[in-house]
Amino acid sequence: MSAKILTIDDAIYMRTMLKNILNGEGYETCEAADGEAGVAAYEAEQPDLVLMDITMPGMDGITATKTILEKHPSAKVVICSALGQQQLVLDAVKAGASEYVVKPFEADEVLTVVKRVLSAAA
Secondary structure, three states, rough: OOEEEEEEOOHHHHHHHHHHHHHHOOOOOEEEHHHHHHHHHHHHHHHOOEEOOOOOOOHHHHHHHHHHHHHHHOOOOOEEEEEOOOOHHHHHHHHHOEEEEEEEOOOHHHHHHHHHHHHHHO
């Protein structure tokens, strides 16, 4: 059974890029365009892993991470951040994120982090 991965990012091209990387490796994907929709999608889809953008309009990635983890303490969240957002990444890790990847994405890096977090969850 392949893992289901939820991508939460306000940029459609980032969601599409991640979907292409993940689908190419056989992962099932679902997506949401902001934090609030992401929390709702988590409830509906119960994914094995979340790839979460930090900066989004409305509910940001840190708040969405905290919201998901309050209800689902075993949820696996990987934060996606641009270079120069180190403080936000630290805040996200404090909020419970398992790992992070830096934009622009390298497919190999994304897959390495996804596999590492999923195997730690097993």
